Amino acid sequence: xxxxxxxxxxxxxxxxxxxxxxxxxxxxxxxxxxxxxxxxxxxxxxxxxxxxxxxxxxxxxxxxxxxxxxxxxxxxxxxxxxxxxxxxxxxxxxxxxxxxxxxxxxxxxxxxxxxxxxxxxxxxxxxxxx
Numbered sequence: 001x002x003x004x005x006x007x008x009x010x011x012x013x014x015x016x017x018x019x020x021x022x023x024x025x026x027x028x029x030x031x032x033x034x035x036x037x038x039x040x041x042x043x044x045x046x047x048x049x050x051x052x053x054x055x056x057x058x059x060x061x062x063x064x065x066x067x068x069x070x071x072x073x074x075x076x077x078x079x080x081x082x083x084x085x086x087x088x089x090x091x092x093x094x095x096x097x098x099x100x101x102x103x104x105x106x107x108x109x110x111x112x113x114x115x116x117x118x119x120x121x122x123x124x125x126x127x128x129x130x
Contacts, residue, residue, distance in 0.1 A: 002027075002101050004099045004120065005122070006097065014129065017088075018085075018089060021083055022081065024080045024082070031105075032050065032052060033082050034048065034112065034114075035047040048063045049061070049062045050075075062111050070088045095126060096125050098123045100114070100120045
């Protein structure tokens with residue numbers, strides 16, 4: 001069982017930055033972690049994902065085209081926390097952001113596919129105003 005707690009959401013002006021955190025706890029130590037977002041009247045969208053070992057750190061990172069060059073993931077191994085640094089934010093980045101985790105290998109081979117993930121956090125809202 002893995003528990004995920006996101007934090008760091010809030011309101012920001014367009015062009016600004018925000019850093020989201022996802023603290024993981026439980027008894028799984030390798031797999032994939034992903035960030036997804038859901039905005040009103042839109043489908044859930046993948047943001048980024050990383051193959052992860054809580055012992056040795058992430059090995060591969062994946063980003064959606066819509067955030068490449070603006071969003072970056074990083075890890076704090078001491079606290080099992082995954083961060084999502086979001087720069088150059090746009091109003092269209094407004095959404096509820098969720099952290100997700102799956103242990104082991106991918107079922108469908110796509111780390112940016114939401115149904116790859118078994119465990120989800122409660123979400124943190126990011127609102128970008130123009």
